Amino acid sequence: xxxxxxxxxxxxxxxxxxxxxxxxxxxxxxxxxxxxxxxxxxxxxxxxxxxxxxxxxxxxxxxxxxxxxxxxxxxxxxxxxxxxxxxxxxxxxxxxxxxxxxxxxxxxxxxxxxxxxxxxxxxxxxxxxxxxxxxxxxxxxxxxxxxxxxxxxxxxxxxxxxxxxxxxxx
Amino acid sequence: xxxxxxxxxxxxxxxxxxxxxxxxxxxxxxxxxxxxxxxxxxxxxxxxxxxxxxxxxxxxxxxxxxxxxxxxxxxxxxxxxxxxxxxxxxxx
Numbered sequence: 004x005x006x007x008x009x010x011x012x013x014x015x016x017x018x019x020x021x022x023x024x025x026x027x028x029x030x031x032x033x034x035x036x037x038x039x040x041x042x043x044x045x046x047x048x049x050x051x052x053x054x055x056x057x058x059x060x061x062x063x064x065x066x067x068x069x070x071x072x073x074x075x076x077x078x079x080x081x082x083x084x085x086x087x088x089x090x091x092x093x094x095x096x097x098x099x100x101x102x103x104x105x106x107x108x109x110x111x112x113x114x115x116x117x118x119x120x121x122x123x124x125x126x127x128x129x130x131x132x133x134x135x136x137x138x139x140x141x142x143x144x145x146x147x148x149x150x151x152x153x154x155x156x157x158x159x160x161x162x163x164x165x166x167x168x169x170x171x172x173x
Numbered sequence: 174x175x176x177x178x179x180x181x182x183x184x185x186x187x188x189x190x191x192x193x194x195x196x197x198x199x200x201x202x203x204x205x206x207x208x209x210x211x212x213x214x215x216x217x218x219x220x221x222x223x224x225x226x227x228x229x230x231x232x233x234x235x236x237x238x239x240x241x242x243x244x245x246x247x248x249x250x251x252x253x254x255x256x257x258x259x260x261x262x263x264x265x
Contacts, residue, residue: 055181055212058228061189061246069185094228096244111184122189125247 005124006147008081008117012037014140016085023057023092023100024049026084027068030105033082040107041075048105052092060094062125064135065102076107079114081121085134101135124150174205177220177238179229183211186226190246194224197253203260222259224252 013033020026031045047070052059060066070076082105089099104121108114124130130150137143178194180187187209195207208220212232215223220238227242241255 051181056228058180058186058226061186061226062248063245067185067189069182071182071184096227106185108184114184115188118185118188119192122192122247125189126193126249128247131247 004151005120006144006151008121009083009144009147011140011144013081014083014143016138016140016143017087018084019087020090023052023066023090026066026086026090026100026103027052027105030068030082030084030103033084034080034105034107037080037082039076039078039080041077044070044075044107047071047074057093057098060092060097060100062131063097064089064100065097065104065125065131066092066100068103068105069107072108072110076109078109079107079117081106081117083134085137102131174203174221175219176205176207176222176224177215177218178207178209178224179212179215179233180209180226181212181229183209183214186246187211190224190226190243190252193246193249193252194256197249197256200249200253201256203256 015033018029020029027048028045031048034040035042035045048068051070059068084103086101089101091098092100133146176194178187178190191207191209198205198207210218212229216236223236223238223240225233225240225242227244230242233240239259241259243251243255245251
């Protein structure tokens, strides 16, 4: 359940980040505030981008920062940060980034379920676009709850498309 | 066929890519195992096909294993058409 991982305590909307590092820092601080990581995990997420590049921008406008479990991850968890102004992460095609979803995994295997649910959610562009634009945390939380219930989305046509397996790029 | 998805840590992006590649493999009815790993161990993995982000194109250069790169990990249409192209070229 997405609403299980992304609660009112794991979400921050409209953050003003001056650059990608500030965005990851803020995103990581949400994990830390929820006692999911040790502080050094945040530095490890930044190091990962410096070291391996901005490949964490997995889809246009969305980055998925993370580090290895042994870098200070305590439990499995997610945080969601949206940026007031998009920032460049250094990805040739998927920049600029508006949504930062950081995750931490306690080990190499148990986070699979969490990421699989996240992937399922992000696969529908409508959901990604919704997160990019949403301004109210309350609305976003009910969107997640509605999604988890398998409920109808706000737009009937889109929900119909997603049921029949067609792609929606609205 | 053994398909490997790779990324820097072998734990986040490659796992998400693996899930979507698995969907495509199921949809196409291919007989393939999909696994994910980090890029540094991918070379000697014994895979028949590697999928990675376009970002890793340079790091994957010179691999003997065929490599497909995708820009949007969440776009199954892109993944599907690239795998189909690969299979056609391979003559299957």
